[in-house]
Amino acid sequence: MSLTEKPVETPERLAFYQKIDTQGFTPLWAVLSDIITPEPKSACVPNLWKFNLAKQWLLEAGGLITAKEAERRVLILENPGLRGQSKITTSLYAGLQLVMPGEVAPAHRHSQSALRFIMDGAGAHTSVNGERTLMQFGDFVITPPQAWHDHGNQTTEPMIWLDGLDIPMVSFFDASFAEGLGADEQAITRATGDSLARYGTNMLPVDFEQTRLASPIFNYPYARSREALYQMQRQQEWDPCHGLKMRYINPVDGGFAMPTIAPFLQLLPEGFKTAPYRSTDATVFVVTEGTGRSMIDGQVFEWGPKDIFVAPSWKWITHEANGEAVLFSYSDRVAQQKLGLWREQRGLA
Template sequence: MANQEKPALTEERKQFYEKIDKEHLAPLWTVLSDLVTPEPTSACVPHLWHYEPLRRYLLESGGLITAKEAERRVLVLENPGMRGTSKITTSLYAGLQLVLPGEIAPAHRHTQSALRFVLEGANAHTTVDGEKTNMNFGDFVITPPMAWHDHGNQSEDPMVWLDGLDIPMVSFYDASFAEAFEQDAQPLSKGVGDSPARYGANMLPVDFAAKGLASPIFNYPYERSRESLDVMKRQEEWDPCHGLKLRYINPVDGGFAMPTIGTYLQLLPKGFSTAPYRSTDATVYVVTEGAGKTTVDGQEFNWGPKDIFVVPSWKWSTHVVSEEAVLFSFSDRAAQQKLGFWREDRQNN
């Protein structure tokens, strides 16, 4: 924009604005510099949540309300710059969910795409459209739009995972639908392991026809993803800004695993310092392993295992690693790239 200065408010102009206001009109020239900005502007701010206090509060909530009563017993991670909006970034929602031993989080479905990243526990499960999968630490699990899903914990320990959804995006388009299943747990129609066998071995059924935009694989086990990082790090091919960063994909077309949310897993070796980087997709990070420090526009955040932090859109960030680290992250890059919005900027060393 050539002119970012708002025109002066004269008495004559003021009277004109008041007159057209009665007809539900407004002059563009008074707001143009706020609507079309030279760079991204956002209420989203960088922030870090340490896992241990979150865990204490989450377990305390377990004594206050059941999973059935709450439908989803979740503590929402609200960005400090957008309190009261249930947003962690402008376009994304995040929360920590607790399912205690013997509980079922009742079956429902909704327009919103959802991801689960398991932080604590083992051998609990989620069922998606009639297929059950066990959930273990570090697993990335997808619930596609309008897929029936319920969660259960048949283990002896609490199960905790991070939920990430595109709730703000769907709300922006006024496109939200949701409904409950008639039973707490949906009936099973497929065997355990059906999806990875059918779609996860670089093969597809001969008559395969996609039913939606999400990946037909809905559980990406951490053990397998971590092994990929270990094999690749032997090549010592480190990206200056990302270390070694992989994208979870849809095996059908090689695109993002989710239609609106991009998901990633990256490894940063001990002593590695990344070059400054910024992009238009505000990103939520989960520390899966290791320790280090992230600086966002001059603010430093020291993190360790299971901590969660957010880097807003178009803010310079760097990571400095004191112990070899694995970071899971998600952002709205999948949607931005489809719409032609996404942009990045690097200061490679």
Template sequence: MSLTEKPQSSPEREAYYEKIARQDYSALWNVLSGIITPTPKSECVPHLWEFAPARELLMEAGELITAKEAERRVLILENPGMRGQSRITTSLYAGLQLVLPGEVAPAHRHSQSALRFVMDGGGACTAVNGERTIMQEGDFVITPPWAWHDHGNESDRPMIWMDGLDIPMLSFFDASFAEGLGEDMQAITTPTGDALARYGANMLPVDFEKQGLASPLFNYPYARTREALETMRRRDEWDPCHGLKMRYVNPVDGGWAMPTIAPFVQLLPKGFKTAGYRSTDATVFSVIEGTGRTTIGDTTFHWKPKDIFVMPSWHKVVHEADEDAVLFSYSDRVAQQKLGIWREQRDAD
């Protein structure tokens, strides 16, 4: 008997297993090697979604159903190893949302945390708890749990962004709640830019009291992010496994920007090849700038701007940049760290 092998079978044992099954029992020794594994075991597999064909499919959907009728006109990025489960990793969801000029995705709220990463277009808006923000390509936008939110597009271009949510995580805990506002758009009670001014300048109101676990700064503009990366690259402090990798933080306490989802951005300079790396947090990547390739286990993906790919848990990953490249990514690392189960291996073979 070991953690990797099942005990041998016999007629007497099989009869016993049938007997206990009728009373809603099962034998741990028959399943132990499958539920407590020496290394992570998952149905999640590496995969890449090219943006160009995804955009064509979204635009076709735009001719079939309105944003209001659909509630959210989204194509789910289903991991090929978990089809029909609305998952891109074991614990996370990803989708591509389209809002056409003049459309509104109606106001609702839910217990799931959500991020928006703007892929294509600019000038559309999202409103969160009474404040509207204008979104541009590369912006990272947060919808905290149970926050009213709606999306509108007053620009003259279609707007596409990636949605990242912790839907599978909340489903596992049976903790999903949702409701609609009954109106297309919520009332705007706060001037645009208020959150950025109030929380995004290394200051807080003197009488600030923390509410919830998500960052009160809900739009992280890409222009600021890119400037920070360029400033950091002058120090030439390249991490061998990540290039220059930063995490989005909550300005209130310096912790993660979201309670269950960990968002990152990283810069890989031209010609840079990372050392092998693996970690327990399966990760979704979106290419902002540049071209290159990523090898995940035995699979190599060639990527370009706006492509999306996924790295399963505990798979060795190596990135190579053909030109300066910037990658946005998100994982469940923050949740794993809070539970004390996150693990990494640098210079992985």
């Protein structure tokens, strides 16, 4: 007997298993190798979604159903190994949301944490707990758990962004709550830019007390994040597995910006090929700039601007950029680290 082998199923043993099964018992030795595995085992598989095709289908959906009727007009990115489960990884959700000119996605709130990564269009807004922000390409926007939020588009062009949520994680704990506000839009009680001014300049209000686990900043503008990468790349200090990779943080404690989802932004210089890397946090990548390819578990995926791809847990991955490239990504690393589960391994170039 071992963690990788099951005992022989004799007729006598099978008869015993059937007898105890009627009362809700199962012999551990018959399933041990399936539930405690030597390495991570998941149905999640590598995959890539082309943005141009997704945009075409989103716009088609825009003619079929309104944002208000749909509550959220979103096409879910379902992992091919997890079809029918609304999952892009075992623990995370991803979807592409469309808000057409003049539309409002109604105000609601829920237990799940959400991020928005702005992919197409500019100038639509999202409102979170009384503050409105205008969204530009590449912005990383947070909706904390149980925060009222709505989206609107007063521009003349469609707006598309990636939604990333911890829906599977919250469902696993049977802890989902949700409610609508009863109005399309919440009241705006704070000036645009208030949270970034209060918390995003290496200062905090003198009597600030943390009441939420998520960052008090809810829009991390891409222009600022990209400028930081540009300044840092001048040092030519490239991590062999990541290029130049930064994490979005909560300015209150320096931890990840969200309690269950870990967001990142990384720069790959022209012609750079990363050394093999794997970790236990399955990761969703969004190509913000550039073209290149990634090899995940032996499969090569060619990517371009705005494409989305996923790397499952504990599968080797390398990236190679043609010209300079920028990747946004998110995973459940922060949750795994809090539980003492996260592990990584670096290979040789």
